[in-house]
Amino acid sequence: MISLQCRVIGCIAGIFFLSVMWSSALAQSTLTAVYGRAPDYANQTIVFRQQVGFVTDAQLEIGRVTLGRDGDFYCPLKVQGTQKVTCEVGAYLLYFYITQGQRYELGFPPYRPMQDQDRLNPYQPRMEVQLRPRGVDSLLVNDMIARYDYALAAALDSVMMGVTVQRQRVNADSLVTAVRKRFAGAKYEDPFFREYIRYQEGNLFYVTQTKYVQQLSDEYFKNRPILYDNPAYRDLFNAVYMKYFQFHGRTREGRQIYKAITQDRSLSGLARVLRQNDNLQPDALMELVMLKGIHDEFFDVNFSRESLSVVLDSLSSHTDVAEHAYIASYIREKVTRLLPGFAPYPVRITDVRGQLLDIKQLRGKLTLLMFAITTSYTCIEDFTLLRKLLLSYGEHLEVVTLCADENTESAVKFIESQGYDWHFAMLEEQKELLEHYDVRAFPTYYLLDERGLLLYSPVRSPREGLESLLFQLFRQRGWRPKELQNQNRRIK
Structure with missing residues (x-):
């Protein structure tokens, strides 16, 4: 939707800069890169991502760099x-727009760590800020988008008080006209930016309810090119076609949706x-709406997940649009990655002892995967309980604790001082x-079976009856906790 973060952008535009460096050699190169110097981030690793999957929130890593001791990076x-x-980076979610074949100098703000109270709050987002050009070309896509979003948000804010207090209706057409006047004379030569504005x-x-979804579908999507990489197009599409199967299924002609999916499992x-809805033209648009509908219904109760999976697999194998096959794969990964019986996302990481830790190598035992931070009192309490559990269940149980502490050095010192005898990694x-792993609070636990597949996702904590669950799982497998083994030896 329309970003209202623009005030933040305006306040700190002088701190952030994003300048494109051109030369005759680069003009003919397809290399795209970012570089700069950020001393506050020295020795840290920064990961750059772009959104993929269109109807999902999946992020694809497109670059990773560890800054040098002086903060230099390329x-x-x-x-x-x-x-x-x-x-x-720290408390920030930074974003910017780049075009293939250009190099960009990035400047970051003074480092601001994510506070523990914010990290423990799953609903506390990072501060979202767009990086801005340094003024070498005011018509660069990144700068034009920043200026446009700021003007649009300011225009919307100017009328929202009247809407909230006096229940007035927003005149969206007048807002659009006012914003366009601010950009009168600007050359919208870049097609990406032109479509972004549209x-x-x-x-x-949509947000002002000036036009209904049917009208928006007609005006913005019917028989128009699909702009997979344009975030404004993607936002409007996901809003207009949200829960489409449910809403269309209420119409006379749409009632057969439930039979087609649940009973027939037929693409x-x-x-x-x-x-029957002539708005969904061409067929590529209809396929995309199908993918959106399948994705949405996986997280509701109107259709069986098994039936949705069959239709999704059928679409993936029959589509002629490569992008749709990719989207289908991202949907499947998203909806199955944390389901019991499926393989979890791979964990291959260096532990605090400097040894490579791969949870695939722990097969043969149950594996308790714990996400924690060492500054949380609840996590520290659980560490103590886990130590006791391992005395009884350690023969057939591995524990892996992955710590998300901001201060790595302090966390490692704490772990070493306590002498915990299971796997820890930062x-x-x-x-x-x-x-x-959809971690929204610390601690969070998952339990894997002997094959390395998710058994409980998530699983209860040591404070919430984990031991009784482990006892049942051990008994089902013919294993005995050490306490019972010792008791049997004494009886004999």
Whole structure:
């Protein structure tokens, strides 16, 4: 949707800069890279990502760099066309737009760590800020998008008080006209930016309820090119076609959706139902709406997941659009990655002893995967309980604790001082594991079976009856905790 973070951008535009460096050699090169100097971030690793999957929130790593001791860095990026790139650094979520074949100098703000109270709060987002050009060319895509978003948000804010207090209706057309006047005379030569403006205006009509979704579908998507990489297009598409199966299924012609998916598990049957709505043209748009609908229903209760999976696999194997096959794979990865019976996201990391830790190598035992921070009182309590559990269950149980502490050195000293006798590793260079395992609070636990597949996702903590669960699992497998083994020896 329309970003209202623009005030932050304006306040610190002087701190952030993003300048494109051109030369005759670079003009003919397809190399895309970022570089700069950020002393506050010396020795840290920064990961650059772009959103993929279109209807999912999946992020693809396109570059990674570890800054030098003085903060210098240079990082090639794998991009095509124009893309929105993000990176999480401390308390910030920074983003900018880049175009293939250009080099960008990045400047970061003074380092601001994520506070523990914020890290423990799953609903506390990072501060979202767009990096800005240094003024070498005011018509660069990145700068034009920043200026446009700021103007659009300011115009919307100017009328929201009246809407909230006096319940007035927003005149979105007048807002669009006012913003366009501010950009009168600007040359919108870049097609990415032209389409960005068009679909941001569509987003404005949507959030102000000036136009209904059917009208937006007609005006912005029917028989129009699909802009997979344009975030404004993606936002409007995901809003207009949200829960499409449910809403269309309420209509007379759409009621057969439930039969096509749940009973027949038929891709062709679903296509026949959707073709009754002539808004979904061409077929590529209809396929994309199918993918969106399947994704949304995986997280609801109206259709069986098994039936949705069959239709998704059928679409993936029959589509002629390569991008749709990729989107289908991202949906499948998202909905199965934390389901019991499926393999978890790989964990291959260096532990605090400097040894390589790969959870695949722990097969043969149950594995308790714990996400924690050492400054959390609850986590420290659980460390004590886990130490006791391992005395009884350690013969057939491995524990892996992945720590997300901001201060790695302090965390390692604490771990070493306590003498914990199980696997510990720091997530300093693999913080993306928190996203892959949907970690929203510390501690969070997952239990893997002997084959390395998810058994409980998530699983209860040591304070919430983990031991009784382990006792049942051991008994099912014919294993005995050490306490019972010792008791039997004494009886004999």
